[in-house]
Amino acid sequence: MKMTSSKLFIRPKIYQGESLSSYLMRIAKAYFTTIKEVYKWWGAGEIRKSSSIDYQPLESINIDLLCKQMNKGGVQIRSSTFFSLLHSLFDPIDGSIWGFTSECMEKKRRRYCPKCISKENIYYLYWQIKEIDICHKHLIYLEDSCLKCNQPLPYVGEGLADGVCPKCQFRLYQIIRSCINEKEIRHQVFLHSQWEELLYREHINTTNLSKGRYLAVKLLYISQNFEPQMVRGRIPLSSDIISGLTSYIRSDIESKKIYTVTLQFIRRVLQDNGVTVRKFYDTKVPSTYIESILEEKTRKTNVGSCLAPWCSSFGNNTGMLPIRVHKSHKNKYTLRNQHMCKFCSLKYGFLKDGEWIEKDGIISASFVGVPLLNAKYRLKDFADQLKISRYIASLFIAYFIRYKLVNSEVINKYKLFKEIENPLPYFQLLSEEKGIQVFFARKKFNWSQREYYFYYFDPQVQLFLNDDSKHTKLKINDKSNGIEHRQKLKLREKKDIKEVSWEEKNHIWRKADRIILEAKTKKIRLSNDNFFHELGRGAKWIKSQMPELINWYIQRKEEVTQINKIETERIRLENAITAICKLYKEGVSISHQRITEETGIERKYYRVHSLTTIMNSIIYDLYNSKITVYELEVLLQQNKSVEDWKSIFIKHLA
Template sequence: MDGTLTIKTRPYDGESLTAFLMRTAVRNKIPYLSLIDSVDIKRSKGFHLDYNPKFVTDLTKLCWLLEIDRKEFKSCSLGSIIELFLDEEQQLSHSYLDFYYQMLDTSYRKFCPLCLKEKNAYMLFWQISDIKVCLNHGVELTSKCPSCHQDQPYLSPSLIERECYLCKEKLSKSNHINFKKIVLSSEQSRLYHLWNSILNNEYKPKMYNGISKSEDIALRILYFCSDNKERYVSSDVKFLTPSGKWRLSSFVKGGKEYKPTMHLILNVLNKSGLEFSDLFEKEIPITFITSVKQLNQHRNWYSEIPLCQSPWCNSYNTSNTMIRAKPLSWETEKYFKAYMCTCCYVKYGRKTNGDYCEIGESYIWAYNNILTIFRERYSELKIMNILNCSNLKVVKYSVYFSVQGLLDKVNNIPIDPVRAPVDYFKRTRCRNVIPLMQAYGWGMREYFYYLYNKEVQLYLYAKHELIRNDRENTRENKYKDQLPDRETLMNLAKGYIEEKNEVGEVISEYRLYRNMNTYRRTLLKYHPEVVEYVEKEKEAQKLNKARSIEDERIERIKEAFDIIITHGEYPSMVRVTEASEVSKKYIQTHPRVKEVFLDLRRKYIEE
């Protein structure tokens, strides 16, 4: 190419940049690749020109060659969106596509057949995955040829001719679609409107020192969803899921994994029903930015596990026996992040300053105050008067320390304790003293003795995952207990297999294990030798079946040889296969059958 174009073309409003360049190349009768080489565009995947031209070129030479102002290309690519939301380094990186994650169709060229009839142009918005219908005609967008139904490539000179690259059928063929006008849904109209407003934006948001464009948009979304409040409070945020709030706030703090995406921005705008301009109309207060960053500092505590602070516990000053507990409330405060020691059953929750504290009536306080008085043999009534506390509290700590082995257990152990106290708590679905005492006739000491059973504590306070695992273990033991012994199972398997072999039927695993009243995976876990025996018998039956089929076909081949020789003809492979109805492939792939065939023909030749 000599550096000039005979025909100067202009892009249509909203036309895809790659489609415009293909149209320019075809009109000037030059290859598309020659055109992009001449204007210093990298030969990378063509869709980059539509979504971020800066990644492959600066368009300077192209504007000079076509005598076009750069502003005319603004509606031809999504580059202005990338420049608004991403920093310079990200704009020049292939990772800019993460911002459009799963929102753009980069494999095939989509089109409206009616639009192609009117104008030789492929619109940029047609490549957005969520846009399904043409804005002008209300017909469904497609990428398939009306005749051969092949998807059209993203870049091909045939697109400019408006014909299929494979069969050359016109893409605007009249029978391709039902021309009945479809009412454009409000959702599709809203998508067109939002994309158009974002693409043609003239916003220049104020950038704060040390904050990137991605962090700025994350802050704007949080500020927008918080009704423009001065400080960030997670519970005030609307239109975002809990994980969405956490991801954006953690990204502002310095996380690199969860950057805001175009999908998130559009989702927030759709839920709120507001416009894109609303994100940029107000400045974000410094107090809001500071509150988000301070909140994220607390997020660093997320992985911390408290240490057990009970001096009498075997896990004292360690976190070895700490497990997550259900959210707990005490007085006016609720602790969403709670832990429990499975050794001493003391619960810990995080305070607003980030430190862990004991939740509820303090066992540590009781250890330092009540236990010492108990050991001096004071009566419970005397202890109540000394510490000014209720009888319930004294009995509770007395039983607790007895269970923990710190006090004499004689007075605090029931005469005939129940075997599985957790079942009683499950039955009533309650942990309060009075209802359980009334339901089962327990005394106060009995109740607290059962309350401090390990299974009961896990059921009442541990997170649901632990309870579910415990139930699964219980179910597993139940299955194991219900299984017959290995010898019984083996006899059942042998009896079934012998019965099937006698009548010549196939061994069915489904019926076999149903006959045993169990499942294959259960036997594989507890009695794998039974499954191994069944597999061997199935394999042996399969071999015997194959052997009997071979014997039957060998007999047919022998009969075919006799018939062919009787008629005075040569027993060729073709004649034998026709007479015996045994395929040539079967004879050649089965050694025994092939050997018989060759022996018979050898004898014929020798005779």
């Protein structure tokens, strides 16, 4: 039945702070009907999520008609939803509102204050914020289920407007849980004031950046304690988050790490830095900070100087090289952007607060430990004075001896072996062993523990052990110091194999080329088992008789894998675009969750392969009438590549 203004003579008052969904439930109560029937009066299509009334009011409700028939203002209705918050902070091109608010809002269960609903039977909007646990008026805990039957309350349901449980008809206000913790009360009152400002104040963006990108810049700016230029090492966030945000700010769609801002992330940054919502809104990011991000040429962080007084590069970073961080290693400090000085073998990194420190504490130990050793302290006494284990003490002493920080008497006391000129090849052999390398050094080379530690701090050895292949390339001389002889001892004697004729090799080459060509043409997955099975020869035989074929196969397999990856991305993107067209035709709200349900492909795949931005751009263009569904379907028939889709729909982000 279509309702007119003359038929709706009962027009309930909408209370300040009340949610729109609560107001609709009270209208249903006033007209002795159901919430589903009321939704038919003003609903904009089929509603799949009852919470969308409060999150997407413009898409869910005909606001103009509701205002006219209920004699209410549009501002009053919109303020009963999360419209102001989302309009201020959420950028539609970055994804769905459900992802933006997922960790902060309760969207399935209705939360309530027993005392509030006993008086007015209304449900306030801020009750759905997960951070808020108590009612700031009555100082009692909010509930989200019936305290009698323990069933969760639906977001919208019959009986809620009467303050009763839809399941067991128990009056929800009969049981209350009071909060008596003063500290918790003060914290909750503060949170309420912060969220009240978030809900109803507008975030101003005076830059040329999009809403989401400017928000990301501001959060980095706040995290770096309002410094005028971005320095990655001084931002107390993970390197993945920093890289993802800066890639997002620069619209670097080629990057595999692109993070968009969520409401949960905003709250986390503000809380970690002690910044209020008012200060957050009032903060204006200087242009120098924005330019330092946009003009950043590399992802490399500023590197500190060497702090060792005995090092030739003391006070500068000329000897700093990036090192590989072993994830299994438990460090005293969590350091970011770790580097090693190639002159003194000491490792450095940034703390969360941006301080540049030495990782292993050797420098600080030298100020106390070197005088103790020169004063003839024994190993046990040395360890006790520094309050360290004997193992760590032995490491420190080996370092002091290697770099001659102690006097000759101490060196002669601990260095009871003939020094090897180049220990690097020995450690290369040890790296092939699984287990404690000190044990294998004793077994293979007859090294004592002190001898192993002494060689361990050799600069070339440290470079090898901490090698970052992108920055460090070492030339290895395998023939020095008898290592060639030791390597020969490790090799097993091979059985004599009959030489293969040239004709047979040529036949195998042609067959291998045909297999690769077929895999590229049909874009099928190429596995080692299938390749060697079709070749008619095993991998071990090919490796011994035709090693050049193995190298050729590895290169061709990478090419096939890359082709298949590109094709898979293209097909899955087309599936997503097909789903977008279908949802748009059905007149339902297009979200990534619904696209996932249509395609069966996880949302994470689209994000990791940088397809989300293309999908968001297509959705944005559809809703803004920049392209029609028919035009999209024509493009789909042309089998365009992912790069083609990017060139068509990402241009407005440039």
